[in-house]
Amino acid sequence: MRICIFGAGAIGGYMGAKLAAAGADVSLVARGPHLAAIQARGITLIEDGGTRTVPVRAASDPAALGPQDYVIVTLKAHSVPAVVPQLSRLLGPEGTLVSGVNGLPWWYFHRHGGPLEGRRLESVDPGGVQWDGLGPGRVLGSVVYPAAEVVEPGTIRHLEGNRFSLGEPSGEKSDRALRLSEALTAAGLKAPVRPRLRDEIWVKLWGNLSFNPISALTGATLDRLCTDPGTRAVARAMMLEAQAIAERLGIKFPIDVERRIDGGAAVGAHRTSMLQDLEAGRPMEIEALVGSVAELGRIVDLPTPTIDMVLALVRLRAKVGHLT
Ligand SMILES: NC(=O)C1=CN([C@@H]2O[C@H](COP(=O)(O)OP(=O)(O)OC[C@H]3O[C@@H](n4cnc5c(N)ncnc54)[C@H](OP(=O)(O)O)[C@@H]3O)[C@@H](O)[C@H]2O)C=CC1
Numbered sequence: 001m002r003i004c005i006f007g008a009g010a011i012g013g014y015m016g017a018k019l020a021a022a023g024a025d026v027s028l029v030a031r032g033p034h035l036a037a038i039q040a041r042g043i044t045l046i047e048d049g050g051t052r053t054v055p056v057r058a059a060s061d062p063a064a065l066g067p068q069d070y071v072i073v074t075l076k077a078h079s080v081p082a083v084v085p086q087l088s089r090l091l092g093p094e095g096t097l098v099s100g101v102n103g104l105p106w107w108y109f110h111r112h113g114g115p116l117e118g119r120r121l122e123s124v125d126p127g128g129v130q131w132d133g134l135g136p137g138r139v140l141g142s143v144v145y146p147a148a149e150v151v152e153p154g155t156i157r158h159l160e161g162n163r164f165s166l167g168e169p170s171g172e173k174s175d176r177a178l179r180l181s182e183a184l185t186a187a188g189l190k191a192p193v194r195p196r197l198r199d200e201i202w203v204k205l206w207g208n209l210s211f212n213p214i215s216a217l218t219g220a221t222l223d224r225l226c227t228d229p230g231t232r233a234v235a236r237a238m239m240l241e242a243q244a245i246a247e248r249l250g251i252k253f254p255i256d257v258e259r260r261i262d263g264g265a266a267v268g269a270h271r272t273s274m275l276q277d278l279e280a281g282r283p284m285e286i287e288a289l290v291g292s293v294a295e296l297g298r299i300v301d302l303p304t305p306t307i308d309m310v311l312a313l314v315r316l317r318a319k320v321g322h323l324t
């Protein structure tokens, strides 16, 4: 079973190092000094107080890697449209595309059922480039829970968590989902196959939608923004707007907003990925995490006044910082 991880930065590098260490047939698509370091000495994973370097095939040109059974995309959401032709070639006729990207996925309404079946989302798939170029039928969904970072080229530090939930858009327990789950489990990761992955997508998105832009706008770490009464109220308002939209789409939330915010606070003095991107001068995942929920609000005809306000502020923050 051939697995390629496209965009092997923090999350893809973590997953790739675990798979390579377990002897899986895995290859990585990376670039720049990070790729050069992986090609020179392998990928290094710092985890649980230990450091291990494993050799792994890596390239910037996916054509060098040949057709794959699974292509796991761990790029930032806004980087995916540009690589659709490369992804399509890597997948070959039968390959499965696993989307390990935060935010509302572009395939959300594929096999969703109901009046919105097949609806495309402009905020995450401008011009339908992914839908048309990859085809939603190839997609196996995933929710990424681990936290990791690239500490220097070729070296990933794992911070916490090892779960990559998997799920078919249809909710079926397919062979392709079960086979990937087995490979990830053999590598020491948790990879449950979920019948209702969209519920998990929303619980994760709840936090990213609100905590991430608030942190980018204020510079505050998670513990502070979740406990400061003012920003907690903003996060709560955004999450309640999102909850109404999600519930209209049939989502069942297993916890309430207060518990989700308390969970964010418990993570501690974490700089959200959006704050990290802002500080590093990189584009932020604004449309996938925030713009997508505003778009859904329009689609289901529910108001999103707080989300719209925060979205306007963080979009302007990106423009002012030349991060678009
Ligand atoms: N890091 C974390 O802890 C978590 C991240 N996530 C989500 O996972 C996804 C990936 O995040 P993360 O791993 O942090 O991101 P990273 O930026 O660390 O990884 C993406 C990698 O892809 C590379 N890349 C981009 N475009 C190309 C290309 N065309 N060809 C080859 N390589 C390319 C980037 O290179 P370059 O640096 O040169 O741009 C980078 O190394 C995001 O959606 C994020 O929100 C979810 C949970 C936690």
Ligand SMILES: CC(C)(CO)C(=O)C(=O)O
Pocket: 204, 207, 208, 211, 212, 222, 264, 267, 270, 271, 272, 273, 274
């Ligand atoms: C905020 C957090 C920890 C989860 O909500 C996250 O996923 C991020 O930093 O992007």
